Amino acid sequence: MTDAAGPWEIVDALTAWARRTAWCDWVELAGSLGRGAGDPMSDVDAGLGVLLDGATYDDRRDAALAAARGYAVVAGELIQHLGGAERPADHLVLQYADGRQLSLVVMVADSRPGLAPGSRAVFDRSGRLAAPFAPSALHAGDEQRREWAFLGWWGLADVAKHAGRGRVWRAIESLHEVRTFVWQLHAAELGVDYPGFGAVSVQNADLPEPAGLAATLPPAAEPAAVLAAARALGDVLEPLAAPHAVDGVRDEALRRLGDT
Structure with a gap:
């Protein structure tokens, strides 16, 4: 059974963590929540843009995963590798014990040139998501x-x-x-x-x-x-x-x- 507080608590926790983490540049919310059509059963589809600033991408991804483990009690998790060596990206999939789900794509911040239709920027430190862009899909x-x-x-x-x-x-x-x-x-x-x-x-x-x-x-x-x-x-x-x-x-x- 999904927690009565719903998925927005996960969105808020992710956004608050990104705001206080200097190397987090933006958080993009997609899926039904991004379209404004979510309900308590919606999973959280989000993207996270990270700045390396001398760190490795793997360090940033692992820190994002560690943070996500703290948003609620985790029942299971999976990492799917999406990008290549030049443009690394990973899909962090977390099933929380209360039924809520987080689908978080972590990427280097400049991999995203703007905000795609159907998504919303919930945090945008540098203004990278201010401009719209049309992905090939x-x-x-x-x-x-x-x-x-x-x-x-x-x-x-x-x-x-x-x-x-x-x-x-x-x-x-x-x-x-x-x-x-x-x-x-x-x-x-x-x-x-x-x-x-x-x-x-x-x-x-x-x-x-x-x-x-x-x-x-x-x-x-x-x-x-x-x-x-x-x-x-x-x-x-x-x-x-x-x-x-x-x-x-x-x-x-x-x-x-x-x-x-």
Whole structure:
């Protein structure tokens, strides 16, 4: 059960620590809290920009992790390494015993050239977050959309292949992957921010799902049911993929679905 005080206590603790820590340059709040749509169940999605000032990046990251361990009793934690040697960054993921969660990306301060849409600056010592900037993931260009369209049809061909071999769970996995590409194409078509997040971005914008999507859920883990769902998903994919010159892979997917 999430603590009744909710996630804002974690935000406040992180911000207060950053303010009194001279090498912390900024704290960015993203996710539902950053959009102003959070609730007591929201996790804290945040970014922390650090100045090295003669220290190593690892020292700064470890200090940030040590501080985060003090915001509440920790039940579990994970570090995911995101950046390279020139631009190190780490994702600190903390599960607190009271149910609250912190997802904190630590990076060198000048890695962030400004504030991305959907985020807010809760602390900005040097004013680095004063200017807006558009990350590459904010929108999907023609090349990205074509990739999603291509892989969508390719994946439906895989569904037919695996179902035909009786490998039902592999077929279901491929079906789910194709549904993700459909969500991404749908998000891009709607013009929402961060279409790569698919269903997340569409639902965050309170927009409807692609028409016919419910029929793409197989009622049973059986080849016939999965193939019927795949054909329904092809119907949903068709208008989304049509502008992106993927007829060859589309035709093969439809042939396989028709033959099985």
